[in-house]
Amino acid sequence: MSQSFMDKGQPSGLQERQTRQSGTRRRRASAPAVPADLPVEVHEESIRHRYLLQMQGGRLFPESIDIEGVERVLDLGCGSGEWVFALARRYPQLFICGVDLDRRLLQRAQARRNRAGLSQLEFRQMDFTRPFPLAESSFDFLHMRACARFMSASAWPALLTECRRILRPRGWLTLVEIELCDSSSSAFLKLRQLFNRCWYRLGHALDESGLSFGIASRLYGMLLAAGLQEVAYDVHIADLGRQSGTLQDGEAGSADPAGAISALFLQQSLTEVRLAAPLIIQQGLISPPELATLLEQAEHELQAPDLCGWGVIISAYGRRQEE
Numbered sequence: 001m002s003q004s005f006m007d008k009g010q011p012s013g014l015q016e017r018q019t020r021q022s023g024t025r026r027r028r029a030s031a032p033a034v035p036a037d038l039p040v041e042v043h044e045e046s047i048r049h050r051y052l053l054q055m056q057g058g059r060l061f062p063e064s065i066d067i068e069g070v071e072r073v074l075d076l077g078c079g080s081g082e083w084v085f086a087l088a089r090r091y092p093q094l095f096i097c098g099v100d101l102d103r104r105l106l107q108r109a110q111a112r113r114n115r116a117g118l119s120q121l122e123f124r125q126m127d128f129t130r131p132f133p134l135a136e137s138s139f140d141f142l143h144m145r146a147c148a149r150f151m152s153a154s155a156w157p158a159l160l161t162e163c164r165r166i167l168r169p170r171g172w173l174t175l176v177e178i179e180l181c182d183s184s185s186s187a188f189l190k191l192r193q194l195f196n197r198c199w200y201r202l203g204h205a206l207d208e209s210g211l212s213f214g215i216a217s218r219l220y221g222m223l224l225a226a227g228l229q230e231v232a233y234d235v236h237i238a239d240l241g242r243q244s245g246t247l248q249d250g251e252a253g254s255a256d257p258a259g260a261i262s263a264l265f266l267q268q269s270l271t272e273v274r275l276a277a278p279l280i281i282q283q284g285l286i287s288p289p290e291l292a293t294l295l296e297q298a299e300h301e302l303q304a305p306d307l308c309g310w311g312v313i314i315s316a317y318g319r320r321q322e323e
Contacts (some may be wrong), residue, residue, distance in 0.1 A: 044268055045105075048146060049082035051265040052178065055238045055313055060087050061143065062234050062317050065172050067091060069140070074099065074166070076128050076144040081109035081121075083145060088118055097139075099126040128162070129155045137168045145176040148215035149272075152203050160226035167320040173228060174317040177216035180269065183240050183309030185301035187294045188266070191273045194291075198280045219316035228318030240266060240309030266302050270295070 053060070060083065061067070071094065075084050078098030088096055098121070100106055106123045113121045126133065129151060142163050151159070163173050183189050197210035206214030223231045239262050273280075274295060281288055301307070 044271075045079045045082055047261070047264045047268050049086070051238075051261050052145065052176070052313060053086070054261060056234075056236045056315070060090065061141070061172075061174055062232075062315055064230075064232065065141065065174070065317065067094075067141075070172075071095060072139045073097070073141045073143065074134075074139045076142065076163075077147040077150070078106075078109065078123065080105040081112065081123065083143065084109070084121060084123075085112065085116075085118075088121055092120065095120050095122070097122045097124065099124045099128060101125065101127050129159060131158075132162045132166055134166045136165050137171075138166050140168050140171045142167060142171070142173045143176075144174070146178065148177050148213060149199060149204060153206050153215070154203065156222055157225070160222060164226055164228065164320055169322045170319055172317060172319045173223065174315060175219045175223070176313065176315045177213075177219060178238055178311055178313045179212050179216040180238075180240065180311040181212075181309075182311075184304070184307055185298055185309070187297035187301055188270065188309075191270065191294055191298055194280050194285050194294075195273045195276055197285055198276060198283050201283050202279070216312065216314040219314055223316055223318040226318075227321075229321045231316070231318035233314055233316040236313040236315070238311035238313050240307075240311055242305060242307045263302070270298055270302065 073087065073094050073096040075081075075087075075096065075098045078084050078100050079102065081098050084096050084098040087094065098106075098109060100123075103125055106125055109123045113123065144163075160173075167173060180192055193210035195210075196205050196207060196213050199205040199213065200208050200210065206218060220231060220233045241262065243262075277288075277291055277295075280286060281291065286294075
């Protein structure tokens, strides 16, 4: 789901201007696989997609899911459709519907779909934190990735109830979230903790300490509580450093220096904090001068050639029981 934080009803009228300003600071030349002339929101989504795909070994869904038995797929929080188009390239026989609340990104996805002549794809505007305007038992596979920071923590049970309702019997639901765990940049760690504590106070995160966002580690339990069957999860290590070498993301002809996409992802994670600065300060978590100092320090430390760190990507999945 690709809406900015302020679009979710948070108290700031500066969001659009801040987003444009932060986009001008970003170093885009270090990862040529991501076009530099894209709008900020699409560029950020492309970085996140490439990064998560690489860290998951190029897998678009858990290996346990038999895609040959799938006909209809729904991607919740699709944004401009990066995951949708990647899945369609590999499995052109699938009907794939992407839903999101951001009309601008959906329009871009629709235009891309039309240019490519992919009639099996569909994009709809939908707030999936409310009851779905979709028929019961209408999809074989539901996918949702990196949406926790846009959702109220209290909205998860109702969301999963709706997901179960629209799944066909024996259909699969997959939830994917990343947790940033440790880094040799002390300033980056402090900033992410401030971000997590702020989002906890706003009702999105679940870890009051800020040491984690708190959703990824609970996905497995959420699926069990929702009554799904064959629930399991995969764990992937996310590199937050600058290692040398090349990583493949599973797409034909797509290979990036291993550290390049990680560097862009880290800059994007830092920009998240920068955009959230008014909220962090409003919550009284840090003073404006202290926050500015931390941001400057993190910007410097994330450029260090010996930067090292790690996170985890949790991909939890389960299926609706056969009736």
